[in-house]
Amino acid sequence: MARAKPSTEREQWSGQTGFIIAAIGSAVGLGNIWRFPGVAYENGGGAFLVPYVIALLAIGIPVLLLDYSLGHRFRGSAPTVFRRVTRRAETLGWFQVGISIVIILYYTVVIAWALSFVWFSVRQTWGDDAATFFQRDFLQVAAEPGVSLDIVPGVFWPLVAVWVVVLVVLALGVQKGLERSNIIFLPMLVILFAALVVRALFLDGAAEGLNALFTPDWSALLHPGVWIAAVAQIFFSLSIAFGIMITYSSYLKRRSNLTSSGLVVAFSNSSFEILAGIGVFATLGFMAHQQNVQVSDLEGLTGPTLSFSTFPQIISAMPGGSFFGVLFFLSLTVAGLTSLLSLLQVVSAGFQEKFGWSPRQAALRVGGVAAIVSTLLFSTTTALYVLDTFDKWANEVGVIASAVIMTGLVAWRLRLLPTLRWHLNEVSSTRVGRWWPWVVGVLAPLVLGYMLVSGVWMLVTEGYEGYPLWFRLTTGWGALAFMVVFAVVMTRIRWTKDPDDFVPWPPLPEGGLTTKGVRK
Amino acid sequence: MTTTAIVVLVLSLVVVWGGLVLSILNLRRAPQDSTDPDLPDEPAEPT
Numbered sequence: 001m002a003r004a005k006p007s008t009e010r011e012q013w014s015g016q017t018g019f020i021i022a023a024i025g026s027a028v029g030l031g032n033i034w035r036f037p038g039v040a041y042e043n044g045g046g047a048f049l050v051p052y053v054i055a056l057l058a059i060g061i062p063v064l065l066l067d068y069s070l071g072h073r074f075r076g077s078a079p080t081v082f083r084r085v086t087r088r089a090e091t092l093g094w095f096q097v098g099i100s101i102v103i104i105l106y107y108t109v110v111i112a113w114a115l116s117f118v119w120f121s122v123r124q125t126w127g128d129d130a131a132t133f134f135q136r137d138f139l140q141v142a143a144e145p146g147v148s149l150d151i152v153p154g155v156f157w158p159l160v161a162v163w164v165v166v167l168v169v170l171a172l173g174v175q176k177g178l179e180r181s182n183i184i185f186l187p188m189l190v191i192l193f194a195a196l197v198v199r200a201l202f203l204d205g206a207a208e209g210l211n212a213l214f215t216p217d218w219s220a221l222l223h224p225g226v227w228i229a230a231v232a233q234i235f236f237s238l239s240i241a242f243g244i245m246i247t248y249s250s251y252l253k254r255r256s257n258l259t260s261s262g263l264v265v266a267f268s269n270s271s272f273e274i275l276a277g278i279g280v281f282a283t284l285g286f287m288a289h290q291q292n293v294q295v296s297d298l299e300g301l302t303g304p305t306l307s308f309s310t311f312p313q314i315i316s317a318m319p320g321g322s323f324f325g326v327l328f329f330l331s332l333t334v335a336g337l338t339s340l341l342s343l344l345q346v347v348s349a350g351f352q353e354k355f356g357w358s359p360r361q362a363a364l365r366v367g368g369v370a371a372i373v374s375t376l377l378f379s380t381t382t383a384l385y386v387l388d389t390f391d392k393w394a395n396e397v398g399v400i401a402s403a404v405i406m407t408g409l410v411a412w413r414l415r416l417l418p419t420l421r422w423h424l425n426e427v428s429s430t431r432v433g434r435w436w437p438w439v440v441g442v443l444a445p446l447v448l449g450y451m452l453v454s455g456v457w458m459l460v461t462e463g464y465e466g467y468p469l470w471f472r473l474t475t476g477w478g479a480l481a482f483m484v485v486f487a488v489v490m491t492r493i494r495w496t497k498d499p500d501d502f503v504p505w506p507p508l509p510e511g512g513l514t515t516k517g518v519r520k
Numbered sequence: 521m522t523t524t525a526i527v528v529l530v531l532s533l534v535v536v537w538g539g540l541v542l543s544i545l546n547l548r549r550a551p552q553d554s555t556d557p558d559l560p561d562e563p564a565e566p567t
Contacts, residue, residue, distance in 0.1 A: 016547075046528030053535055207521040214525040214532070257550050263543035271540045274532055429550030 010075065011174040011359070013251050018179040020261050023248055025182040025338030027269040028189070030110060031237050033335060036273040037280040038302030041213050043229045044220025051221065051230035052270075059447060060234040061266045062439045063403065065432065066410065067245035068258045069420040072427070073504050075250045077349035078243035079490070080499050086414055087500075092405055093350070094490040096243035098483030099398040100346040104370055106387040107340050108166070109378035112158035113138075113308060114332035121315060121325025130312035131300075135384075138308075145385035145471045149376070156379040163371040166337065170344050171363035174251050178345060182338055189334045190272075196327040197275060200282035203318065209285020212295035213277055228454075231447055236395055238269055239339065241403035243346040250349075254505055259428035280306070287314045304384075307332060344370075356496035385467065389476040392464055397480055400452045404445050411441030418513050426506050 013019040040048040074081040079093030116138070120126060126133035135141045140152045169177040200206060220226045239245065249258065281295070287310070288295045300310040311328060315321040347370070348362040357365070377386055410416045417437035424432045463472060521529075 046525065046532070049528065049532050049535070210529060211521050211525045214528040215522065216524065216528050257547065260543070260547040260550055264540070264547050267536065267540035267543045270536045274536050278529075430546060 011251055012253060013179055014175055015253070016256060016261060018175070018183070019248065019252050019256070020264055021186050022178055022182040022338075022342070023245065023261070023265045024268045025186045025189075026239050026244055026248065026342035027237065027265060027339075028186075028272045028335055029237075029239070029339030030107075030332060030336050031233075032269065032273045033193075033276045033280070033332060034303055034306050036233060036237065037213065037277040038306065039229055039233050040277055041281065041301060043226040044217045045212070046214040046216035047218050047220050048226065048230065049216075051227045052233065055227070055230040055234040056266060056270055058439055059231055059444050060238050060240065061262060062436055063235075063240045063407070063444055064238055064245060064262050064266055065259060065424060065436070066407070066420065066440050067240055068249040068262055069424050070410070071246035071249035072252055072256065072258055073420065073423045075502070076499065077250070077353050078246050078346060079350050080353045081246050081250070083499050084502055084504075085410070085416065089409060089414075091487045091491045092402070092409065093243065094487035095398075095405075095483055096241075096246075096402055097347055097350040097490070098486040099242045099394055099402060100244070100343045101370060101486070102390055102394045102398070102479045102483060104340065104343045104347065105374040106378055106383075106390050107336065107343065108162050108371075108374050109155065109159050109383060109387065110304070111333055111336040111340060112155060112162045113304075114329050114336060115162065116154065116158045117308065117312070117329040118326055118333060120312070121322050121329055124312070124316050124322060124325070126312045126316070128316070130316065131305075131309040134304075134308045134312070139384055140381050141384050142381040145467050146382050147377070147386060147475070148380050148382045150381045151379050152381060152383075155383065156375065159375055159379050160371075162337075163367075163374065166340055166344060167363045167367040167371065169341055170348055170367055171360040173359040174345070177359070178341055181341065185334045185338050189331055189338075192327050192334065193272075193275065193279065193331045196324065196331060197279035197282070199320075199324055199327070200279050200286070203282060203286035203289075205285040205287075205289025206282035207285065208288060209281040209283065209295055210278065212285065213281035228447075228451055232396075232451065235403070235448075236399070237273065238266060239342065241406055242399050243350075244342045247346045247349045248342065255427060257428050257430075259424050259430040259432055263430065283311070283314055286318065290314075290317050350490075353497070353499065354490070354493065354495055385471070386475050388465065389467065389472065390479050393459075393476040393479050394483075396455045397452070397459070398483055400448055400455065403448050404452055407440055407445045407448070411437065411445070417441055419508065422508070422513055423504075423506070 013022065040052070043051075070081050070085070074084040076084065077093070078096040079090050082089035082091075082093040120138075126137075138154060140150075142148055142150070169181050171177065172180075235241070249256075252258075284295055284298055284301065288298055298310075300306055307328075312325070315325040315328075318324055344363075344367065347366055348359060351357055351366050352359065352362045377383070410420070417440060421432050421436050424436075459472075459476070463469070464476065467476075
C-alpha cells in the first residue's frame with residue numbers, strides 16, 4: 001500500500017477532559033431547556049422519568065457508544081468513517097453531513113434571537129404583550145407561510161454576528177477553537193443556569209409549578225406515545241446518529257476511555273435536562289400564581305413560544321425580572337452556541353478530509369456559503385415557517401432515518417458490531433457486555449424504524465401545522481431531497497487524499513474475533 | 521409541594537444526578553489512557 005505523505009497530523013483534543021466537555025457542550029443545547037420540561041410535563045409528569053431513563057440506558061447510551069466506536073476506530077468525519085467501513089457507505093456519511101447543514105441553517109437564527117433577547121431583557125422592550133412583540137415587532141412574521149426575501153434588519157445583524165463568531169471559532173480548529181470555547185462556555189452555562197434555577201425556586205408559586213411537573217400520572221405509562229416521546233427526547237437531545245459524535249470521537253487519542261467518557265456525557269446531558277425542568281416549571285408556577293390559574297391552564301410550554309413569548313411575559317411580572325431575563329437568554333445563547341459549533345464541525349471535517357482543506361479553508365468556504373444561505377432564508381419575514389418545517393423534517397425524518405440506516409447497515413449488512421464492541425472494550429475501562437449488539441442491532445432499529453414509518457405516515461397523510469402542500473413539498477420534503485441529492489453528489493466527487501490508505505487500530509487479534517466479539 | 525411530587529423529584533435527582541456522580545467516579549478510577557497494558561503504543565498516523 002502506498003503511503004501518502006504524512007503532511008498534516010490529524011487534529012486532536014488536548015485530552016479526555018477536553019473531549020468530554022466539548023461533547024457535553026454539544027449534547028446540551030436548546031432542546032434541553034425548551035423541549036425537555038414541556039415534553040416531560042405532557043407525557044405523564046413524574047412518571048415520564050421511567051420511560052426516559054429506560055430510553056437513555058436502552059437506546060441513547062448504546063447508540064452513543066456506536067457513534068464513538070465508529071469515529072474512534074475509523075478516525076474520520078462521517079463520510080470518511082463510513083467509506084472506510086465499506087466503500088459504498090460513504091453516501092450515508094454525506095447524508096449525515098447534509099442533515100447537519102440543514103439544521104445549522106436555522107439553529108443559527110435561534111441563537112441570534114436569544115442574543116437579541118438578552119439585550120431586550122435589560123429594558124424589557126417587549127412591553128405588555130410579549131407574544132405580539134415577538135411575532136409582529138421583532139420577527140415581523142409574514143401573514144402566510146412562504147419564502148420571502150424581505151429582510152428584517154433586527155434579525156439580520158445579530159444573525160450575521162453569530163455567524164462571524166462561530167466561523168472564527170471553527171477556523172481555529174479543534175483544540176484552539178472548539179475545545180477552548182467549550183471550556184469557557186460550558187462552565188459559564190452551568191453557572192448562569194444554576195443562578196436562574198435558584199432564583200426561580202424562590203418565586204411565589206414555584207412549588208405549584210414543581211407539583212405540576214413531578215406529580216406522576218402512572219397511567220401514562222400504558223400509552224405507547226409516551227414511550228416514543230421518551231425515546232425521541234433522548235435521541236434528539238444526545239445529538240446521536242448524525243455524525244456529531246462520530247466526528248468528535250475521531251479527534252480523541254488512540255488510547256481513550258470511550259465507554260466511561262460516554263457515560264459521563266450522557267448523564268451530564270440528562271442532569272442538565274432535569275435542572276432545566278426544575279427551573280422552567282418553577283417559573284411557570286410563578287406565572288400561574290400571578291394569573292390566578294392552574295399550571296395546567298397555561299399554554300406555550302415548549303419551543304420558541306416558551307422562550308420568546310411565555311418567558312418574557314413572566315419576566316415582566318417578576319421583581320428583578322431584567323436580571324432573570326439576562327440569565328435565561330444568555331443561557332439559551334451559550335447552550336445553543338456550543339451545539340452549533342459541533343454541527344459545524346461535522347460539515348467542516350467532511351469537506352476538510354474530502355478536499356484536503358485546512359480548518360480555516362473549510363470555515364471560509366463551506367461556512368461562508370452556509371452563512372449566506374442561512375441569512376437569506378432566516379433573516380426574512382418567513383423565517384418562522386421555514387424554521388418550523390426544516391426542524392420537523394430534519395429531525396423526525398432525517399435523523400431518525402440516518403439512525404435506522406446506520407444501525408441496520410452496521411449490524412446486519414456488515415456485521416461489524418462484534419468488532420466495534422471489541423474495540424470499545426480494548427480501549428475502555430468500562431466493559432460493554434454481550435447485550436450491546438442486541439440493543440444496537442435489534443431493539444434500536446425496531447423502535448426507531450417504527451418512529452420513522454409512523455412519523456412519515458403522519459406527515460404524508462395529515463400534513464403539518466396546516467401548511468399548504470406546496471410549502472411542505474418545497475421546504476419540508478425539499479430539505480430532505482437536498483440531503484439525499486447532496487449525499488449522492490458528494491460521494492461521486494473524487495477524494496484529494498486517498499481515505500482508504502488507513503489501518504484501524506488496535507489491530508484485530510490474530511485469528512480474528514468470535515461472533516461474540518472476543519478473542520478466539 | 522405535595523409529598524408525591526417531592527418523592528418523585530428526589531428520585532429523579534438521585535437516579536440522574538446520582539448516575540452522573542457514579543459515572544464521574546467510574547471515569548476517575550480508571551487511568552487516563554487505555555487500560556490494557558498489552559496494547560502497543562499509539563502508531564504513527566497513517567494518513
